[in-house]
Amino acid sequence: MSEALSSQKSESDVLVVHGGTPLSGALRVRGAKNLVSKAMVAALLGDSPSRLFDVPRIRDVEVVRGLLELHGVRVADGEDGELIFDPANVESANVDEINVHAGSSRIPILLCGPLLHRLGHAFIPDLGGCHIGPRPIDFHLQSLRQFGAQIEKTPQGLALTAPDGLRGTKLELPYPSVGATEQVLLTAVLAEGVTELRNAAVEPEIIDLICVLQKMGAIINVHTSRVIEIEGVPRLKGYVHRPVPDRIEAASWAAAALATGGEVNVIGAEQAAMTTFLNTFRSVGGDFEITDTRPPHDGRPGVEGGIRFWHPGGELKAVALETGVHPGFMTDWQQPLVVALTQARGLSIVHETVYEQRLGYTAALNAMGATIQTYRNCLGNTPCRFGRRNFHHSAVIAGPSKLHAADLVIPDLRAGFSHLIAALAAEGTSRVYGVELINRGYEDFEAKLAALGASVERP
Numbered sequence: 201m202s203e204a205l206s207s208q209k210s211e212s213d214v215l216v217v218h219g220g221t222p223l224s225g226a227l228r229v230r231g232a233k234n235l236v237s238k239a240m241v242a243a244l245l246g247d248s249p250s251r252l253f254d255v256p257r258i259r260d261v262e263v264v265r266g267l268l269e270l271h272g273v274r275v276a277d278g279e280d281g282e283l284i285f286d287p288a289n290v291e292s293a294n295v296d297e298i299n300v301h302a303g304s305s306r307i308p309i310l311l312c313g314p315l316l317h318r319l320g321h322a323f324i325p326d327l328g329g330c331h332i333g334p335r336p337i338d339f340h341l342q343s344l345r346q347f348g349a350q351i352e353k354t355p356q357g358l359a360l361t362a363p364d365g366l367r368g369t370k371l372e373l374p375y376p377s378v379g380a381t382e383q384v385l386l387t388a389v390l391a392e393g394v395t396e397l398r399n400a401a402v403e404p405e406i407i408d409l410i411c412v413l414q415k416m417g418a419i420i421n422v423h424t425s426r427v428i429e430i431e432g433v434p435r436l437k438g439y440v441h442r443p444v445p446d447r448i449e450a451a452s453w454a455a456a457a458l459a460t461g462g463e464v465n466v467i468g469a470e471q472a473a474m475t476t477f478l479n480t481f482r483s484v485g486g487d488f489e490i491t492d493t494r495p496p497h498d499g500r501p502g503v504e505g506g507i508r509f510w511h512p513g514g515e516l517k518a519v520a521l522e523t524g525v526h527p528g529f530m531t532d533w534q535q536p537l538v539v540a541l542t543q544a545r546g547l548s549i550v551h552e553t554v555y556e557q558r559l560g561y562t563a564a565l566n567a568m569g570a571t572i573q574t575y576r577n578c579l580g581n582t583p584c585r586f587g588r589r590n591f592h593h594s595a596v597i598a599g600p601s602k603l604h605a606a607d608l609v610i611p612d613l614r615a616g617f618s619h620l621i622a623a624l625a626a627e628g629t630s631r632v633y634g635v636e637l638i639n640r641g642y643e644d645f646e647a648k649l650a651a652l653g654a655s656v657e658r659p
């Protein structure tokens with residue numbers, strides 16, 4: 201379902217949640233949604249097949265797979281989450297067929313560079329993704345134009361051509377956008393000459409995409425101070441890659457453990473990309489234990505690492521946090537964690553600096569008994585781009601609040617997961633509508649909930 205359609209209550213897409221039981225148990229996270237989908241796009245750039253392991257069964261992966269197949273890429277399933285991409289016969293796709301995926305995901309915009317390299321033209325449907333601000337694509341379009349692309353906005357979507365090919369260029373992003381950085385990487389690797397990107401995003405998923413591209417034959421230097429330099433090469437081959445684990449999913453389950461007073465062992469979660477989250481989790485009063493992965497040795501079996509998160513008892517503490525680009529506190533961690541902050545004693549402050557409208561979901565938490573007030577002001581250390589404008593992008597959360605059950609309609613992916621956590625933490629039976637949206641980023645979340653002892657059912 202598109203997030204645009206999510207405001208209605210559909211009885212066929214509702215989860216009944218009997219709250220009040222602490223979550224307890226283990227689950228495994230696979231490759232990160234925000235890397236896997238981009239690595240799939242990168243497979244278009246190779247002249248031989250690519251293999252990607254540990255791909256989660258989530259909606260964004262289905263959308264990108266559909267788009268690749270429409271463009272002639274043969275996609276096959278290997279064992280246990282492996283996908284194999286054969287880009288030998290990349291071809292133009294029918295606009296109406298492409299538009300079946302309109303409004304489903306943000307990834308289609310990243311097909312621009314690879315399709316321009318492979319076909320000399322590209323058609324991009326309207327984008328989807330979470331409704332957390334206007335999410336313009338001006339940085340993407342400006343960068344593509346600098347590489348030599350010509351872009352026409354049509355009623356069906358974007359039509360691009362590159363009559364003189366794509367050439368390396370010097371770029372500086374006005375803000376370290378994840379998507380625009382990926383756009384530049386995926387375009388520059390096969391462009392003629394050198395590209396220098398300043399003010400680039402350096403999220404772990406971007407570094408992992410750089411690893412994928414390097415395996416394919418690209419030459420990419422990441423300098424300090426957000427500068428990335430890419431030396432274009434004439435051809436790239438396929439890759440074999442195991443993606444970074446999903447640190448957003450891992451943090452979401454950690455927040456669920458804290459909010460319900462339980463314990464969740466997230467197998468596959470890695471410390472390095474989560475240190476900022478872990479510091480905040482500890483400051484709030486949560487506890488965690490990290491197990492490193494160990495290969496089999498001397499006849500002893502190996503251990504798959506992970507992070508076990510739990511509520512150690514006693515009161516949670518209020519914190520002040522500000523979301524930001526890496527290595528800051530990820531904006532995608534914000535919504536799930538705020539549910540736990542409703543249980544902390546005192547006033548917590550959240551300053552959302554990445555998206556201007558990512559606090560709308562707090563109204564539903566207030567309807568369940570939380571006390572959250574949102575503000576237009578920047579309630580943080582650093583004034584952000586949204587200060588003194590008409591955006592409620594700061595929140596004060598007064599706690600602890602006893603949450604009670606409610607009927608909830610999921611507005612988007614992470615807000616949806618936060619609604620779910622709130623329903624699990626609340627006393628009584630909630631009906632959570634629109635849960636299908638959660639499948640866009642959380643693999644098998646209903647089975648995982650059941651494994652953690654949650655009392656949830658489809659009516």
Ligand SMILES: CC(=O)N[C@H]1[C@@H](OP(=O)(O)OP(=O)(O)OC[C@H]2O[C@@H](n3ccc(=O)[nH]c3=O)[C@H](O)[C@@H]2O)O[C@H](CO)[C@@H](O)[C@@H]1O
Nearest residue numbers: 234335336337338339340375377378379380531532554555
């Ligand atoms: C699929 C995926 O990987 N999604 C992630 C990606 O989204 P996405 O790549 O869309 O996010 P960006 O980093 O590009 O957006 C950050 C900010 O830049 C603005 N902006 C962006 C591009 C542009 O052309 N013009 C512009 O103004 C956006 O409106 C937003 O305010 O990074 C976000 C920030 O870590 C995460 O929350 C998303 O989960």
Ligand SMILES: C=C(OP(=O)(O)O)C(=O)O
Nearest residue numbers: 306329330532613614641
């Ligand atoms: C904002 C998110 O994703 P997307 O960019 O796909 O909407 C997210 O994963 O929280």
